[in-house]
Amino acid sequence: MIEVVSRSRCVGCDLCIRVCPTDVFERDTDGIPVIARQEDCQTCFSCEIYCPVDALYVAPLTGPAPDGSPHREEEHLAATGALGAYRRTVGWGGGRTPGSRYDRNHLFTAGMTGQPGTRPNPLSGPGLPQAESPGPDLASPH
Amino acid sequence: MTRPTQTGLSLDTDVMVLGGGPAGAWAAISAAEAGARVVLADKGYLGTSGAAASGGNNLWYLPEDESLRARAVADREALGGRLTDRRWMERVQTETYRQINRLAEWGYPFPRDEHGNERRSSLQGPEYMRRLRRKVHRSGVHILDHHPALELLTDADGTVSGAAGLRRQEGWTRWQARAGAVVLATGGCAFLSGAFGLNVDTGDGHLMAAELGAELSGMEFSSVYGRSPAFGNHTKGLMMQFASYYDASGRPLEAEGHKGAELIARRLAAGRPVHARLDRAPTALRQSMRQAQPNYFLPLDKAGVDPFDEAYPLRLVFEGTVRGTGGLRLLTPDCATGVPGLYAAGDVATRELVTGAASGGGSLNGAWAISSGTWAGGGAARFARNRGALPPRHNLRPAGTTALRAAPPGGHPTTRAEVDETVTTVQKEVLPLDRNYFRTADRLHTSLRTLDTLWGRLADQPAATDGRTMLRAREAAAMTAHARWMYRAALAREESRGVHRRDDRPGTAARFEHRLMVSGLEQLDVRADPVLPVLTAKGTRAARIAAGDASQERRVS
Numbered sequence: 001m002i003e004v005v006s007r008s009r010c011v012g013c014d015l016c017i018r019v020c021p022t023d024v025f026e027r028d029t030d031g032i033p034v035i036a037r038q039e040d041c042q043t044c045f046s047c048e049i050y051c052p053v054d055a056l057y058v059a060p061l062t063g064p065a066p067d068g069s070p071h072r073e074e075e076h077l078a079a080t081g082a083l084g085a086y087r088r089t090v091g092w093g094g095g096r097t098p099g100s101r102y103d104r105n106h107l108f109t110a111g112m113t114g115q116p117g118t119r120p121n122p123l124s125g126p127g128l129p130q131a132e133s134p135g136p137d138l139a140s141p142h
Numbered sequence: 143m144t145r146p147t148q149t150g151l152s153l154d155t156d157v158m159v160l161g162g163g164p165a166g167a168w169a170a171i172s173a174a175e176a177g178a179r180v181v182l183a184d185k186g187y188l189g190t191s192g193a194a195a196s197g198g199n200n201l202w203y204l205p206e207d208e209s210l211r212a213r214a215v216a217d218r219e220a221l222g223g224r225l226t227d228r229r230w231m232e233r234v235q236t237e238t239y240r241q242i243n244r245l246a247e248w249g250y251p252f253p254r255d256e257h258g259n260e261r262r263s264s265l266q267g268p269e270y271m272r273r274l275r276r277k278v279h280r281s282g283v284h285i286l287d288h289h290p291a292l293e294l295l296t297d298a299d300g301t302v303s304g305a306a307g308l309r310r311q312e313g314w315t316r317w318q319a320r321a322g323a324v325v326l327a328t329g330g331c332a333f334l335s336g337a338f339g340l341n342v343d344t345g346d347g348h349l350m351a352a353e354l355g356a357e358l359s360g361m362e363f364s365s366v367y368g369r370s371p372a373f374g375n376h377t378k379g380l381m382m383q384f385a386s387y388y389d390a391s392g393r394p395l396e397a398e399g400h401k402g403a404e405l406i407a408r409r410l411a412a413g414r415p416v417h418a419r420l421d422r423a424p425t426a427l428r429q430s431m432r433q434a435q436p437n438y439f440l441p442l443d444k445a446g447v448d449p450f451d452e453a454y455p456l457r458l459v460f461e462g463t464v465r466g467t468g469g470l471r472l473l474t475p476d477c478a479t480g481v482p483g484l485y486a487a488g489d490v491a492t493r494e495l496v497t498g499a500a501s502g503g504g505s506l507n508g509a510w511a512i513s514s515g516t517w518a519g520g521g522a523a524r525f526a527r528n529r530g531a532l533p534p535r536h537n538l539r540p541a542g543t544t545a546l547r548a549a550p551p552g553g554h555p556t557t558r559a560e561v562d563e564t565v566t567t568v569q570k571e572v573l574p575l576d577r578n579y580f581r582t583a584d585r586l587h588t589s590l591r592t593l594d595t596l597w598g599r600l601a602d603q604p605a606a607t608d609g610r611t612m613l614r615a616r617e618a619a620a621m622t623a624h625a626r627w628m629y630r631a632a633l634a635r636e637e638s639r640g641v642h643r644r645d646d647r648p649g650t651a652a653r654f655e656h657r658l659m660v661s662g663l664e665q666l667d668v669r670a671d672p673v674l675p676v677l678t679a680k681g682t683r684a685a686r687i688a689a690g691d692a693s694q695e696r697r698v699s
Contacts, residue, residue: 017311
């Protein structure tokens, strides 16, 4: 869900209000968008891609991030490069190459539903290498 | 609280398109190219709305190689449980190929393979929809973002003559469009399950069409779930071809293939955890995997999980008739619904003709949106042109019933709490794996009792006073109707076929090798579709080509 609108980065273009398919944002009295209906966020990351100044952060969680979660800390997100990371991947913004130019889906759909070619074989398995632990509890990621 | 008012936006057009996903966009482009004036209204934003916008879209885009295409039809026919129509499948192949090549001409940045050839069988959602929006705009289409439709309008003879709705970002005032024909492209129904990008898909168009007597087909093929990290909602499955699955203690599960998918679902239905790790991905491929499906990796990256190295817990998220196949039954090659002036495209329409009993996710749905959108837009433009002048405004009749009429004297307007309760009641019947993924007659009957009772209450439900609640009330009514159609059809199909699994009726039954139609709102009616599947076994495409019979293309029933 959407967690952060950076007031220091935001230029008030309102694009996020316009592109959000579930109408999560409202315009505040000072012109900066606020998260008015977080519960309506469907975690589609669209606002992140469209934001021209990397001012938004959508956490990968289906519920609100708990208090103290780094998913809510703008400074941490900025320092780790999380702000704007998806926009970089999609290749939007001046001087970037569209991510679709690097699309390699054809490698992974070869042989499916009539597509020509052969898919790369997965390594034999399951269980390569032997799992030691099922991984951390991600209900409240660090 | 803002009240919807009668003072709002009033428009006239030849073709009204409801929905701004790819199907709606292609319909709008097609209608405009046929010379029609076009208005497109979306609940959200043309560019981010719908299942395609936020994900990757593999397409049934096949080279012009007749034997390859014929083989693809035969493969899908078997996978689809022999309910398909090969004439429609061939049309989809041809139309998708043509339109994607046009998309390339319009500048979509396709990748090139190691031989320098463009590969056009995959589209990245955000880029695709941004390009389509631009094309729609340049085609002269009037785009209305954040204009959810509430109901259709007809003339005195019952011919669809427009639509009406709310202006969500203009104080919830009203809009009304008078139109010569309407294309529904409102998507499938995922019941607000939260699946990646699907909360806009609440089955609104199905309800609007059913209020005018339209029939649905394939609604039993609606039990499709996507695999997502347990903490998230990202149901992107293609990379799972490299996954191993584990129980909570790290012991590998035998989860290969079709049986494996069922095993995972049964474990999760029983509340037993399943973890996944992409440890079967060759190291050399990992960068390509990221470039292919960035939004499989994005939420994992954000959560600090390296899926190649670390097993993460899974859940199954319901995707209803978005990844399922049921929807409005189509009567003509240009996607007419049978209600005069009403056409359907994309996931609101049944995809049984091309996917049968199997999910259309992973290439066919994307191709279907392009093809059916193109056909429906053209059909609607022709209908509007042949019809001539629009009916006078005072003759327009609103077709919506539930949740739209003012409360009677002494009654009270519907409240948000009541609407939320409706949504919760429906979700309790359709989201759980042990209700919907694994079905039995007993459980279907139990759910239907609850849902029928709920519908009885909703049928007379008055409108809410604020726009946001009014819209959600219509969505809730649409979901309730949808759930009832799904389960009535599921009850009637006394077998297992494709994604429809009846624990009390395992295995397919030859007597059910036909499609099922369902109709109605108060009383539901289910019957066998008199139009039978058209299968390759009855005459190969190659044979038809040899006979030079090109007229088949126009005779799709």
